Amino acid sequence: xxxKWHNANPHENVENRRVYKITQGIGTQYDRDxxxxxxxxPATDIETIxxxxxxxxxxxxxxxxxxxxxxxxxxxxxxxxNHNIKTMQYRLKEQCTNNQAEQMAFLKALExxxxxxxxxxxxxxxxxxxxxxxxxxxxKKHTNFIEQIRSEVQEMEQREWRVKFI
Numbered sequence: 001x002x003x004k005w006h007n008a009n010p011h012e013n014v015e016n017r018r019v020y021k022i023t024q025g026i027g028t029q030y031d032r033d034x035x036x037x038x039x040x041x042p043a044t045d046i047e048t049i050x051x052x053x054x055x056x057x058x059x060x061x062x063x064x065x066x067x068x069x070x071x072x073x074x075x076x077x078x079x080x081x082n083h084n085i086k087t088m089q090y091r092l093k094e095q096c097t098n099n100q101a102e103q104m105a106f107l108k109a110l111e112x113x114x115x116x117x118x119x120x121x122x123x124x125x126x127x128x129x130x131x132x133x134x135x136x137x138x139x140k141k142h143t144n145f146i147e148q149i150r151s152e153v154q155e156m157e158q159r160e161w162r163v164k165f166i
Contacts, residue, residue, distance in 0.1 A: 059121075060079045073101060074092060078109060125165045
């Protein structure tokens with residue numbers, strides 16, 4: 001009889017893994033969220049919107065992460081006034097989960113955009129990761145990447161950026 005954690009595909013059952021090195025310099029990520037009861041987290045609220053408001057946002061980032069038998073990757077495309085100004089691709093270690101890849105894509109897009117000069121500092125980040133959006137809005141969730149994303153958004157807002165997620 002097979003052990004219930006054994007699979008032919010090493011990328012299955014990722015929900016049961018706990019700690020991974022993401023990439024050199026990033027640190028560790030806890031796959032299972034740490035819940036801190038009665039936490040007064042200092043991060044500002046993360047704004048999400050429903051539907052498309054593309055004409056109101058000069059900067060737009062489309063992010064995605066994926067995990068398959070071929071590996072784990074993250075990427076994104078950044079547009080300014082509907083012109084592609086940056087394309088990003090990252091190969092992550094095979095132990096990373098799809099959620100970690102999605103969050104890495106978010107983070108890298110924010111890091112890329114935050115120092116760009118523009119008269120209109122309005123950014124809309126498009127993602128298919130509802131889990132990441134839910135984690136960003138839940139102040140009781142404190143994973144490594146979620147905290148880094150919150151911190152990045154907070155820094156951008158201090159530089160007069162307005163950041164929204166969809």
